[in-house]
């Protein structure tokens with residue numbers, strides 16, 4: 001066995017690796033031919049990684065077309081790396097659209113706006129507000145890129161609101177053959193349908209036109225209540241609030257309910273940075289898991305009593321500021337969407353399994369609602385849905401925990417979030433999606449050689 005590293009050596013090697021990971025992707029294919037130097041990639045949680053042959057960030061549409069035409073092997077587009085599943089990893093060419101960013105056009109009449117595909121969602125709120133627009137709904141973070149978010153039907157909460165993909169009214173992509181294709185309901189409608197949730201399997205999305213609404217402010221109200229009481233009242237809560245969700249504290253009887261509703265009231269001052277990520281609370285429940293998991297009754301009692309320590313200030317602000325949260329404790333996640341009416345039963349069964357098995361987990365379970373849409377590969381296709389997510393701290397093993405919960409989602413006809421961890425393959429997935437065939441035909445026609453298919457996608461689509 002080799003000598004163990006000293007702490008200093010370890011730090012030196014870690015900083016070297018860190019510097020390597022932080023290197024910007026080079027912009028030209030030609031650059032790399034002279035100095036081949038693989039740069040590792042990993043996702044936000046650290047569970048997915050790869051060593052691509054090339055990491056490229058073309059600076060223009062022409063350069064992107066050239067790169068796609070000339071890439072020697074497989075190609076995978078990457079956004080902000082915030083997917084938990086293995087959608088991105090490749091040993092071929094990893095393509096970032098970091099130079100394709102910003103607001104390109106807007107229409108004051110229709111309240112539509114077009115953004116470059118690589119635009120980080122966090123950089124959309126302010127320019128939209130400047131032209132009197134806002135996104136209709138948002139996810140609980142805004143670190144994703146626009147093209148990355150629509151590729152997986154990323155969503156927020158609110159039974160009257162679809163995912164980001166449901167707001168897309170036009171997009172442009174570059175296919176495996178290097179063709180630049182524009183699509184909308186009127187133009188290339190079959191491609192449009194498939195490309196609104198594409199898993200990055202149809203090509204590289206360069207522009208996205210979204211249906212927005214007039215700018216607005218939201219009031220956020222949070223309160224702790226017994227999970228069972230919230231579930232009994234869930235029909236009222238989801239109907240009476242524009243955006244309602246709950247974060248269920250596992251191994252306790254309580255959940256944090258969050259309601260966002262439109263208001264004309266003035267904005268409240270921003271939260272101090274240390275309160276933004278909810279770190280104090282997360283630290284407490286993590287500590288209880290570490291020290292008291294062998295004493296479930298005591299842990300439950302302490303967790304239940306933590307509600308007496310909690311107090312919540314209401315917040316008012318521009319919609320994009322209120323929707324977006326800070327998530328600075330890393331985790332892995334599995335999420336399934338079940339038909340909305342099955343949400344309460346599915347959650348109750350998950351909580352029972354966690355309690356009966358005293359399963360090791362401490363991250364809250366997220367419980368949200370999403371409106372039905374008409375997109376072939378959207379988790380919300382044809383049905384109003386309840387999205388339920390279970391999490392595990394990145395340093396704890398998630399496999400056993402997720403494997404214990406996943407069959408409960410199957411029982412309720414759950415469809416897995418494409419960007420989150422699950423174990424389904426082509427056979428099970430096509431049974432869950434009535435318009436599966438429509439998507440796979442478009443994919444096959446656009447990319448017959450599977451240049452955009454990595455190992456994970458091959459499993460999803462049943463390709464050799």
Ligand SMILES: Cc1cc2nc3c(=O)[nH]c(=O)nc-3n(C[C@H](O)[C@H](O)[C@H](O)COP(=O)(O)OP(=O)(O)OC[C@H]3O[C@@H](n4cnc5c(N)ncnc54)[C@H](O)[C@@H]3O)c2cc1C
Nearest residue numbers: 079080081082083139140145148151154155199200205419
């Ligand atoms: C902390 C955290 C919170 C999250 N919260 C939510 C949430 O509230 N709601 C929710 O639904 N999801 C949530 N997610 C999941 C996340 O929104 C999705 O996985 C999303 O797809 C990630 O976007 P990204 O820009 O990071 O893309 P990546 O993860 O880098 O890529 C995702 C997919 O998009 C494709 N892609 C990227 N760019 C392009 C392009 N230009 N053209 C074509 N395809 C492209 C990739 O090939 C891949 O298939 C969360 C994830 C994390 C880590």
